[in-house]
Amino acid sequence: xxxxxxxxxxxxxxxxxxxxxxxxxxxxxxxxxxxxxxxxxxxxxxxxxxxxxxxxxxxxxxxxxxxxxxxxxxxxxxxxxxxxxxxxxxxxxxxxxxxxxxxxxxxxxxxxxxxxxxxxxxxxxxxxxxxxxxxxxxxxxxxxxxxxxxxxxxxxxxxxxxxxxxxxxxxxxxxxxxxxxxxxxxxxxxxxxxxxxxxxxxxxxxxxxxxxxxxxxxxxxxxxxxxxxxxxxxxxxxxxxxxxxxxxxxxxxxxxxxxxxxxxxxxxxxxxxxxxxxxxxxxxxxxxxxxxxxxxxxxxxxxxxxxxxxxxxxxxxxxxxxxxxxxxxxxxxxxxxxxxxxxxxxxxxxxxxxxxx
Numbered sequence: 055x056x057x058x059x060x061x062x063x064x065x066x067x068x069x070x071x072x073x074x075x076x077x078x079x080x081x082x083x084x085x086x087x088x089x090x091x092x093x094x095x096x097x098x099x100x101x102x103x104x105x106x107x108x109x110x111x112x113x114x115x116x117x118x119x120x121x122x123x124x125x126x127x128x129x130x131x132x133x134x135x136x137x138x139x140x141x142x143x144x145x146x147x148x149x150x151x152x153x154x155x156x157x158x159x160x161x162x163x164x165x166x167x168x169x170x171x172x173x174x175x176x177x178x179x180x181x182x183x184x185x186x187x188x189x190x191x192x193x194x195x196x197x198x199x200x201x202x203x204x205x206x207x208x209x210x211x212x213x214x215x216x217x218x219x220x221x222x223x224x225x226x227x228x229x230x231x232x233x234x235x236x237x238x239x240x241x242x243x244x245x246x247x248x249x250x251x252x253x254x255x256x257x258x259x260x261x262x263x264x265x266x267x268x269x270x271x272x273x274x275x276x277x278x279x280x281x282x283x284x285x286x287x288x289x290x291x292x293x294x295x296x297x298x299x300x301x302x303x304x305x306x307x308x309x310x311x312x313x314x315x316x317x318x319x320x321x322x323x324x325x326x327x328x329x330x331x332x333x334x335x336x337x338x339x340x341x342x343x344x345x346x347x348x349x350x351x352x353x354x355x356x357x358x359x360x361x362x363x364x365x366x367x368x369x370x371x372x373x374x375x376x377x378x379x380x381x382x383x384x385x386x387x388x389x390x391x392x393x394x395x396x397x398x399x400x401x402x403x404x405x406x407x408x409x410x411x
Contacts, residue, residue: 056326056377063318069371070321070352073364077356081145085357089143089151092133092339099126107279108269120279124286125340130159131291132342133358139164140172142357161254162224166246170227176354180299180306180327188299188306190215190222191231194398196306201401208399219288220257224250290340293388298347301329302390303380324351325372330365330381337384338362348379 058066103123110116135158137143143151150156157164171187178184182198189195192215194205215222227246232238261280266273305326312323328348338345343358349368350358372379382390 056322056375058318058322058375060316062375063316063322065318066321066371066375067316067318069374070368073367073371074353074356077353077360077364081357085143085359086146088357088359089134089138092129093151096126096129096134099123099129103279103283104265107265107276108272110275110279111272116275116279120282120286123279123283127159127283127287128290128340131287132294132344133339135159136342136344137358139168141355159257160220160224161250161257162220162226163249163253166224166227166249172354176351178312179324179351180304181309181312182306183309186226186229190226191229192222193300193395195300195394196398198306198308201398205399208395212395216289216292217285219292220284221254224254294341294344296391297331297384297387298329298344298350299327300391300394301380301387302394303378304329321352322377324348325368325377325379327351328380329387330379331384331387332381333384345384348381
């Protein structure tokens with residue numbers, strides 16, 4: 055991580071706080087209209103997909119229905135649920151869009167997400183041993199984590215995590231690595247498991263029983279469409295998140311170098327530990343504007359649709375302080391993610407040799 059002295063860190067904090075204060079002062083009807091428009095779009099796409107699905111015995115209709123439902127789930131999870139639960143719209147005082155009352159369309163409970171993501175990940179971003187989102191306790195992505203033989207097969211784990219991403223995120227709070235090391239007991243996790251079983255059961259019942267049985271004569275087609283829509287959402291959301299965190303230039307940190315950090319140091323860690331990717335407007339919308347992961351990590355509680363208009367200001371701050379602003383095309387960033395997964399599937403010595411070959 056780039057070294058800044060305390061005076062420089064204080065100046066960095068002041069510069070970024072000024073950007074945040076400017077957006078906060080300007081929040082209003084434009085932001086409310088935007089998120090409500092996204093909610094309407096999600097509902098329209100979901101209704102369209104559900105209505106078309108029973109006619110999925112016609113191949114083009116099946117494709118259209120599955121795509122409509124899949125995109126609806128993406129928008130609800132990425133642009134609405136994730137951002138609402140960060141408190142980006144709490145100022146509206148709308149119970150339907152409040153961070154503490156919103157429940158999203160995925161097996162992970164909102165309470166669990168707020169604990170593991172909003173608190174753990176955004177507080178300890180990329181600190182090895184503290185940020186469990188870094189690799190999801192499944193992928194080895196840094197030499198700071200000891201290599202074990204099963205890491206040689208981590209591309210298989212990567213594929214499985216991507217395919218079943220909502221379930222992996224939903225079970226993230228189980229902390230299986232601590233259970234294996236007997237640092238915690240199954241009894242301690244019973245309250246979480248009960249909540250997960252209730253939420254996961256409701257989601258599975260809705261998509262895999264209720265809607266198929268509602269259209270019983272064509273239940274297999276509806277079931278296949280719902281499974282496919284969830285797969286589309288899982289693959290897309292996992293890829294977006296990986297491109298924001300696991301790229302080649304996204305830095306990791308040790309607990310020691312982050313001890314007693316100031317707000318300026320926290321800002322520096324967010325800037326250097328995150329990655330953006332470029333694209334058109336709808337790429338940003340469908341990613342929940344996590345294509346601006348740098349801005350999101352710096353300002354997680356600002357409405358995400360504001361990130362494109364403040365990114366040039368964040369870049370200017372980075373240039374001023376000599377901080378690398380990690381951005382590239384979606385394809386390029388995704389390529390570096392795959393390289394990082396491949397590189398750290400090898401033992402320490404082999405990884406270093408492969409990197410310098």
